[in-house]
């Protein structure tokens with residue numbers, strides 16, 4: 447008699463409701479030992495809900511989870527679930543006031559290892575991954591990338607039989623992504639089951655043997671990746687919804703002779719996200735200027751300085767001729783700077799307020815009647831065109847933003863920025879966590895604002911596909927302007943080479959401007 451062993455993780459008939467939202471409907475899924483399963487779907491499809499259920503944090507309304515054929519432990523007994531499944535969550539679960547080693551072994555201290563061994567094993571894992579993070583460092587001092595590494599190290603240290611990676615590459619650089627993939631392959635070769643959630647379909651094709659697609663809470667496709675093309679995958683994700691995967695190229699010429707809406711002169715700043723040294727640039731009315739570079743190059747710092755979110759030490763930032771004082775978010779906003787921050791949870795929205803209220807937060811005075819009263823209907827009407835343009839999914843305009851999926855929260859942040867007719871939009875990695883089909887909509891709405899209102903857009907992103915609709919792209923290397931690409935379409939490979947500080951023919955700025963840049 448032939449006996450086949452049960453899958454390592456088997457999910458059967460899982461249902462989950464949140465009020466009127468059916469987040470998961472009768473989902474069946476198997477995660478096999480020694481295979482990597484990709485889980486994809488549009489924003490709000492139910493991926494994170496499934497991750498929470500698989501991590502023992504959320505009870506399903508119906509259905510079962512089995513490990514190796516046996517019923518999973520009761521929900522809430524997180525330590526017992528972790529013996530089976532270790533999860534790297536989309537949002538940092540790292541405790542800032544603990545050290546790296548304490549975070550890696552969080553929940554296991556005393557039970558599994560002593561302090562000395564904990565530090566030694568943390569060092570070992572970091573060395574194996576090629577990361578230079580001190581085991582004794584406090585996590586509050588780490589960058590976004592380093593925090594994510596701590597989370598991955600935690601999953602690896604536990605030696606769980608199944609590892610869930612929920613958008614693990616969102617804050618990682620190319621080299622770090624490559625290292626992560628190597629490690630995932632090694633885990634899989636060693637018999638570990640991996641569930642890999644990503645909005646980057648190319649990643650799914652690269653490292654997953656199988657792929658499953660969730661749409662509106664239902665599993666609509668499950669197949670080996672080798673049997674599928676990208677189009678089939680996107681078609682399964684979007685169903686019958688019309689979709690533009692790429693924003694249309696920009697046609698309108700920008701008047702670069704016009705007085706710039708944004709002028710940055712000889713800017714010097716220091717922040718945990720990279721320093722800036724003597725950075726100068728301008729953005730003309732209606733122009734979309736991209737800024738890119740490696741994580742430590744200062745791209746996010748530049749955006750944050752212009753938005754007044756962090757101070758600068760030298761130089762000048764001016765919007766429509768008016769100087770924006772260092773580190774004054776309020777004054778930057780008053781001067782007309784709209785800001786799509788990198789960390790939407792911390793700065794992007796107010797979680798307990800509704801979608802329409804968040805979107806119209808900066809324009810309440812304009813919407814109120816002559817007695818200063820603002821009717822909810824007016825809010826909803828003002829928010830609706832923006833949320834529709836971004837294909838935002840919410841149960842109602844009043845649904846608290848904290849209840850939305852990650853990608854939809856990001857769309858609220860963008861809609862809110864665009865609502866108050868900014869003169870300059872600073873957007874930092876605006877498409878992070880946004881599904882493939884919504885990316886084009888989001889980028890197009892930024893470009894539309896530039897085209898129709900004459901606003902300037904400063905698009906700070908390490909996501910090269912975000913840069914397609916830029917009129918120019920400025921590359922920063924170690925806090926300095928290294929080069930500028932002025933002729934779209936931009937060549938992806940040339941951009942990559944430039945971010946590394948290489949590629950002589952891409953160089954168009956004066957030699958003088960780049961003195962001191964080590965071209966490695």
Ligand SMILES: Nc1ncnc2c1ncn2[C@@H]1O[C@H](COP(=O)(O)OP(=O)(O)OP(=O)(O)O)[C@@H](O)[C@H]1O
Pocket residue numbers: 464465467468469487488489490491492493494495496839840841849850851852853854879881
């Ligand atoms: N705590 C909650 N209360 C109410 N609704 C919720 C809650 N958590 C999730 N939802 C809803 O359940 C649905 C599925 O959300 P989920 O976060 O699982 O989607 P997702 O596929 O992970 O999306 P994304 O790609 O944007 O992260 C969404 O409509 C979301 O608004």
